Amino acid sequence: MWTLKSYNCEHCGSDFISGRALKYHFQQKHLGKVHREKCDQEVLKGKQRGHSESTRDRSTMETHKLHWENLEERNGKYMDTNISKTCRMCSRRFGTVLSRENHEIQDHHFTARKRAQMSTGFSPHNMLECKGPQELQRFADRKICPASGSQRAACAAEIGTLLQLIQTSFPVPASRVIQGGSYVKGTDTQGCSEIDIILLSEVFADVNHFKKQLREGLETLRESLTRTAYGNRILMGKRTPLSLRFSFLCTESLHSHSFEIMAYYDILGPTPSTDLKLHLYCKLYPCKDSDEAQLCALALVRYQVDFVKASVVRVKELIRLMIHWLKTSFASPTEENKFRRLPSSYTVELLTIYIWERAEKPLSFSLVQGMRAVLKLLVQYADIDVVWHRHYPRKFPVLVKVTQKRTRPFILDPVNPTVNVCDTCNAWDEVAHVAKLSLRKPLFSGVRAEPPWLFTDAW
Structure with a gap:
């Protein structure tokens, strides 16, 4: 296969086949223009004032999407949101990660020293202070692993009842329901349990009226749930255009679950053919409407879960430890870097599975060795390049195009070849810094790679 050299525009990220074409593009699209942060647009220098007046009352949608609070801070999204190219200080978007990093250094003085100060925040009595595998296992059993036995059964019963309420309270009949999230995948922790409910209905096939129907349906569901017997244990999140988010407190186990309810039409059906899934990938790849792409990708959630x-x-167990590390080792964002986004829980899950596969899938292994392997790879995040081929062939055109344009770190969603899950993070340098400090903690003191983890010695 012929491979062409790509000339990339640092202003908007567009690719060109020659330097001459790139030069012409720059002169036509960017020369003599300045970037307006409030609206994320480029305008002629002499027209800045008039443009500012015309956009003064316009809401900054990208800022709204990035700045979720509390319940809205849902890390496991269904599609790439290109956060990797947004500034962690002002949320301005760039065409490439390199141009974004140059902007942070020049405009915000985000030096290595400042990054170190703003990234690290190990919680008191952190698991990294454990001395040896046995102490780590006791820590995990006591503070990380979710409830088991009768408590887990009682919790599952309440969630099942709530799911029935959701289906009966939603005004649109659902032909099929897909469940996702860490609770369903079995990677939930004591302090982090996510449940995603996707209601699929043929009523939503009329896309012209879909968003209005969805908005009204979710609002009706919100009101209905607050009037049920569970209403006093449901904490509703802020309204969003495409989903309903709330926290639910189980009585028996005193465990809080973060719910997200979404709906769309059944684009794949219960048993889709390979050709139908490939057709969906071809539809997702050129899609410029982020809402439409996210909704279409909902059909792939069950394959992510599987x-x-x-x-x-x-x-x-190793995934739980890494998610706990992610939640307890970083400083909370301040007003200065409030647009910083760490890797999603889904990204951590895939990265951990990849490390396990590199070790040739041992059934039993040391959690300390496993954690050490993942952290060492995070230190070398620029070398992360992971692609699975279980849901799409190696020569599938969409896959070829995506991999040709890939930037590292790169972990392609194993069920969606249009999404690099690493793009939900704009702070990989901070992740590497905290991972490096973590490896110096007592838990890894004197620990050396043992079979089957000897490949980590090269990192």
């Missing part, structure tokens, strides 16, 4: 659930129990 991919993670197929891992052995020990891998899920």
Whole structure:
């Protein structure tokens, strides 16, 4: 296959086949223009004032999408949101990660020293202070692993009842329901349990009226749930255009679950053919409407769940430890860097599964060795390049195009070849810094790679 050199525009990220074409593009599209941060547009220098007046009352949609609070801080999204190219200080978007990083240094003085100060925040009594595998296992059993036995059963019963209420309260009949999230995949922790409910209905096939129907349906569901017997244990999140978010507190286990309810029409059906899934990928790749792409990708959630659930129990234990590390090792964002976004939980799950596969899928292994392997790879995040081929062939045109344009770190969603899950993070340098400091903690003191983790010695 012929490969052409690509000339990339640092202003908007467009690719060209020659330097001459790139030069012409720059002169036509960017020369003599300045970037307006409030609206994320480029305008002629002499027309800045008039443009500012015309956009003064316009809401900054990108800022709204990035700045979720509390319940809205849902890390496991269904599609790439290109956060990797947004400034963690002002949310301005760039064409490439390199141009974004140059902007942070020049305009915000985001030096290595400042990054170190703003990234690290190990919680008191962190698991990294454990001395040895046995102490780590006791810590995990006591503070990380979710409830088991009768408590888990009682929790599952209440969630099942709530799911029935959701289906009966939603005004549009659902032909099929897909469940996702860490709770369903078996990677939830004591302090982080996500449940995604996707209601699929043929009524939504009329896309012209879909958003209005969806908005009214979710609002009706919100009101209905607050009037049920569970209403006093449901904390509703802020309204969003495409989903209903709330936290639910189980009485028996005193465990809080973060719910997200979404709906769309059944674009794939219960048993789709390979050709139908490939057709969906071809539709997603050129899609410029982020809402439409996110809704279409909902049909792939069950395959994401199956991919993670197929891992052995020990891998899920390691995933829980890594998610706990992610939640307890970083400083909370301040007003200065409030647009910083760390990797999603789904990204951590896939990265951990990849490490396990590199170790040739052992059924049993040391959690300390597993954690050390993942952290060492995070330090070398620029080398992360992961693609699975279980849901799409190697020569599939969409896959070829995506991999040709890839930037690292790169972890392609195993069920969606249009999404690099690493793009939901704009702070990989901070992740590497915290991972490096974590490896110096007592938990890894004197620890050396043992079989089957010897490949980590090269990192």
